[in-house]
Amino acid sequence: MALLEIRGLHVHYGAIHALQGIDLAVEKGQIVTLIGANGAGKSTTLRTISGLLRPSAGTLTFDGQSLTGKGPHQIVRLGVAHAPEGRGLFANFTVEENLEIGAYARKDHAGIARDREWALTLFPRLRERLRQSAATLSGGEQQMLAIARALLARPRLLLLDEPSLGLAPQVVQTIFQIVREINAAGTTILLVEQNARMALQTAHYGYVLEVGRIAQHAPAAVLAESDEVRRAYLGVG
């Protein structure tokens, strides 16, 4: 059984039917990406998994446990961490304090210290800026902090929402390289991206979301070769 299984997921924003019956599975140890245009429902999917939104129908199962009806603070404790779109940093907190609150749900101090070291090894830039307030970081550094902060929750599943948003191509390369390293260290990742090229190069498996429905899904390499994906998302053909 997959680490995360979503069956027939429907989500409404008032009268808007944002997700219209989504089936999705994230296998343990993989990077799975969810690509699609603006407004397709990618962020909505992530926000529903982490409990920030309530589904109107469908089931979410994480490691055999149902997530439906659980609040975000309970879901974090099960091992799902969310680096939200737009980073959601605590701007007036220092880098250090942001990291610290990332570990808020944990009590194992030795483990927290170890993960903090690991996160700072992955993002050495953050180590130089530990005592600066998050608002003073550059866009790339802020994204790094958002990921590092999510890592401090020691997630088994990491939800990354648009890590490439608004960043220079070179920074995007660095971030995706680190995403691969995090995955290689054993963290399963569900990656939402508009930058389909980068996402499909990084992921093992991909889902294409079109206005609230899964249009197709396949191993990332296969999707990257599919004519439809190439035309609609990669700008070729």
Add this chain to the structure above:
Amino acid sequence: MSSTPHIAARAAPAAWTVLPRNVGPVVAGLGLALVLNFCVQPMSGAFATKVLLDIGINIILAVSLTLVNGFTGQFSIGHAGFMALGGYVGAAVMYYGSVQLYGGAQFHGGILSWTVSQGAFAGPTFGTGDVLFLVACVAAGLVAAVAGYIVGLPSLRLRGDYLAIVTLGFGEIVRVILQSSRPQLETAAEVAQASWPRLLTQLGGALGFTTPLFYTTLFWVYLFVAITLVVTYRIKRSSYGRAFLSIREDEVAAEAMGVSTTRFKVRAFVLAAFFAGVAGALYAHSIGGINAGELGFQKSFDVVIMVVLGGMGSISGSTVAAIILTILPEALRTVTAWVNQYLPAAYALPDLRMIIYSLALILMMILRPQGLFGLHEIWDLRPWRRRRAKATGGK
């Protein structure tokens, strides 16, 4: 900014470091309270003592409201409601308690509860009245805290303006209920017959609750000031407290980090209400009674102004703001008198001081819209620190 930056170092604070950090400042505050009480008060005279009492009470109010409006970023404008509630509960416990214990509302306190201006003190160092007063203050805080829990609940669903309106409504409801309570019982016989639940409804109605028991001294006020400051500061600088602050910074992200935002918002309300209730009890016994009519939304706004001027989250900021905004209207009395002596009687401006006070507020907000210290504490603003922050591209 934090003094212990490393999570690892914070892992398991030993008991011998926790105790001095929490108790040490309270002991220091106790010392200051004693000095104020026994050295400053005899020299300063009755008027200055009154101003010092008001300053202390306003510090408790402003700093406790900082927990809600500053830390969690909710907007409460009903703080005077908690103060009124605490004031009435404290006064009733003290008054009816004294009548039941001593057969009349006479002073049975020790030297700590004795104001020098009342004459030379002849009595025991500690009296049973001191204990009763402490009980009354804590009871006032607890009742207000329960009310804070009830008001905190709607804050789960409401935010911003809507929550502000709810808290405003709460303050007014408290005021109206207290003002329509039954008359205060006067004779010892009546009090002796009545049960406590009934006594707590006999709160004097529109006349307010009068008490001849002036137990509030600089000692008690500044003891509670010290406790309030230490508790809020420890909250601000702990990882537990960071959960409160994260709600203000970004509620959704806080939730995603595993912070139960609803629980923390209610906790902030409960804690703030407790201290406001204590402040109410202290207030009642400093002026010899309490009248809900004086503790309407105007008083709530006064406290909100202190918090805003202090920087919405700065403990030292709201403390300094409370000091300034308590002294200013008093100091302006002199200015008013000075100006009025040059004006013909027909054109006298008896309320000139409130005009200047309001202008001063407007000016301060124009010059420092972020408040005195912003989010920071006064000791974060050392000049060399600012220079370094600029060099590294600080805001």
